[in-house]
Amino acid sequence: MMKTLIEVRDIITIFDKKIVHDGLSLSINKGEIYGLLGPSGCGKTTLLREMVMLQNFDSGSINIMGHELDNIKHSEAQKLRQNWGVLFQSGALFSPLSIAENIALPLIEYTDLSQVMIKEIVEYKISIVGLKPEDAHLFPSQISGGMKKKAALARSLSMDPQLLFLDEPTSGLDPISAREFDSLILKLRKLLNLTIVIVSHDLQSIYDTLDRVAVIDNKKIVYEGSLDNIKSINSEFIQTFFAGKF
Amino acid sequence: MSYLSLEINKEGSNVSLNFFGEFTIYQVNSYQSQIDKINLNAINELSINFLELNYLDSAASIFIHNLSMQLKKQKIKVDLICANKDILDILSLVENYKKKTTYIPTIKTFNIIEKIGKNTLDNFFGFLSFMAFLGKLFINKIKYLSNIKNIRYKEIFFEINESGIKAFWIISLTSFLIGVVVAYQSSFQLKIYGANIFIVDMLGISILRELAPLITAIVIAGRSGSAFTAQIGSMKITQELDAMKTMGFDPYIFLVLPRIIALMIVMPILIFIADIMGIMGGMLVANLDLGITSELFLDRFNETIAVKHFFIGIIKGPFFAFLIASIGIYRGLKVKDDTQSIGLNTTKSVVESIFAVIVCDAIFSIAFINLGI
Numbered sequence A: 001m002m003k004t005l006i007e008v009r010d011i012i013t014i015f016d017k018k019i020v021h022d023g024l025s026l027s028i029n030k031g032e033i034y035g036l037l038g039p040s041g042c043g044k045t046t047l048l049r050e051m052v053m054l055q056n057f058d059s060g061s062i063n064i065m066g067h068e069l070d071n072i073k074h075s076e077a078q079k080l081r082q083n084w085g086v087l088f089q090s091g092a093l094f095s096p097l098s099i100a101e102n103i104a105l106p107l108i109e110y111t112d113l114s115q116v117m118i119k120e121i122v123e124y125k126i127s128i129v130g131l132k133p134e135d136a137h138l139f140p141s142q143i144s145g146g147m148k149k150k151a152a153l154a155r156s157l158s159m160d161p162q163l164l165f166l167d168e169p170t171s172g173l174d175p176i177s178a179r180e181f182d183s184l185i186l187k188l189r190k191l192l193n194l195t196i197v198i199v200s201h202d203l204q205s206i207y208d209t210l211d212r213v214a215v216i217d218n219k220k221i222v223y224e225g226s227l228d229n230i231k232s233i234n235s236e237f238i239q240t241f242f243a244g245k246f
Numbered sequence B: 001m002s003y004l005s006l007e008i009n010k011e012g013s014n015v016s017l018n019f020f021g022e023f024t025i026y027q028v029n030s031y032q033s034q035i036d037k038i039n040l041n042a043i044n045e046l047s048i049n050f051l052e053l054n055y056l057d058s059a060a061s062i063f064i065h066n067l068s069m070q071l072k073k074q075k076i077k078v079d080l081i082c083a084n085k086d087i088l089d090i091l092s093l094v095e096n097y098k099k100k101t102t103y104i105p106t107i108k109t110f111n112i113i114e115k116i117g118k119n120t121l122d123n124f125f126g127f128l129s130f131m132a133f134l135g136k137l138f139i140n141k142i143k144y145l146s147n148i149k150n151i152r153y154k155e156i157f158f159e160i161n162e163s164g165i166k167a168f169w170i171i172s173l174t175s176f177l178i179g180v181v182v183a184y185q186s187s188f189q190l191k192i193y194g195a196n197i198f199i200v201d202m203l204g205i206s207i208l209r210e211l212a213p214l215i216t217a218i219v220i221a222g223r224s225g226s227a228f229t230a231q232i233g234s235m236k237i238t239q240e241l242d243a244m245k246t247m248g249f250d251p252y253i254f255l256v257l258p259r260i261i262a263l264m265i266v267m268p269i270l271i272f273i274a275d276i277m278g279i280m281g282g283m284l285v286a287n288l289d290l291g292i293t294s295e296l297f298l299d300r301f302n303e304t305i306a307v308k309h310f311f312i313g314i315i316k317g318p319f320f321a322f323l324i325a326s327i328g329i330y331r332g333l334k335v336k337d338d339t340q341s342i343g344l345n346t347t348k349s350v351v352e353s354i355f356a357v358i359v360c361d362a363i364f365s366i367a368f369i370n371l372g373i
Helices: A044-051 A074-082 A099-110 A115-128 A133-137 A145-156 A175-192 A203-209 A236-241 B028-036 B058-073 B085-100 B112-145 B153-193 B198-237 B240-246 B251-290 B294-304 B307-334 B339-370
Strands: A004-015 A018-029 A033-037 A059-064 A084-087 A163-167 A195-199 A212-217 A220-225 B005-011 B014-023 B045-049 B053-056 B077-081
Touching (some): A018 A044, A018 A059, A018 A220, A099 A115, A099 A145, A115 A133, A115 A145, A175 A203, A212 A236, B005 B028, B045 B058, B053 B058, B112 B251, B153 B198, B198 B240, B251 B294
Antiparallel strands (some): A004 A018
């Protein structure tokens, strides 16, 4: 029996009279790697932002780990935020802080751990994402795009979250780094028992990592399920996007 | 090199255009003027001769296409003589796409009344959103100050250093020079009446009450207000603000309030420094130009300048600081996802905060005069 971790129901989002989502529903189970796919501008990132409470939706409901995001209490929201990690497309590392300080920040703010303990946790997170220990004191402006993503991933993992949101994790990476990142995600899922929600355009990464996907097209979900029988769906986006494979 | 030209041969009512060499985007304009010279009303047949042409680019083919369409409209027969397959291909490509292309719709332009209405409405909503920001700030301030543990000393001291201590020299220098200038200008007038000693009264009141707070506020608005906007604006563009929010770090508590509090603490101190330097500047000029020794100056200063003038100047500090910091930060949070937006909002932040400071100063003046202070 799979436990549902995220339940999205009948989400409607309207930007300045332009309808972005017209009744989206999907559910994400514990322990799976779930992909949000769709053509550019279909509102995948918007849906992700709504899930992490960066943006409001106009109607419908989102339930994450038993919390309704609509009129959630401040203290519950804070608790939820410590239970998830978000990786932004550009990394969004805090530019005045070094990589180590970025990773340590949530630990310093939310826990009463000693400096020594925090240092050890930071070292562990740095090695788990495959960064070198000597990179720890570099600043975000001094490192490459791939390293930024790894560092941001380490930061989002610093509080040992159960849930990870990744916004186009492989975009802007060269194919080798992208594949490395994919295997890193698979490894982390196994190690930390994570549930991961990914917005992606990268076909290879979609086939390599995702368990289940939701395809958003024309403001609606046109498909939700595993990749195996996706080709049978009559949607222009799915037919062109998955045309090359299988 | 091939020889490029257009020859126009006219035989009765038949005209032939003979193109030589290449016809590209660089020739379109000159050929156009050559063709314009032909009196199109007098002809009924036109042949376009591409036999000597070896290259035609897409701009030129659009030109040829438009020309033949125009001629056909005027019921003039157009013959195309061409043996080159590449040229025929590019012409037919243009013809096909011209059929398909729809005109790019022109953006609706507004007339002046619509523009005024739109701007008024925008400004009104801008004002409302600033009020919403102040409301949010107030709630956060209460939340923040309700628990002593929340106060972020590290950030506050960092900002005090950045916008206070590092501004020491520039504020000292500016206010010293303002003191010199004001004293120099007025000493010239005072000498005429032999009222040299009154320079002390004049400088004391004007610098302590008005000039030092205003000069400090203007320097800080240009220095820290713009910095706040640019820092927070770029954090918004790089999604650092979003990242903070998803990690549960409220930007108001981490970024906004420390800056406002730091500036409110540091501003009175800077005004005090500006007072000292301004008076010193005045004293120097009084000594050199009017022959008032510094002992005499300070004696007179002690006698005539009431301490209230000093306090009025200082008390303005936190208010000015609040205006500068909150406008700077508000503008930073307004930055949109494009690079233009940072520049625009930084400019606005400085202009608006200087304006707000001056309005605030005017209100203070009226209030203090009515209160008899």
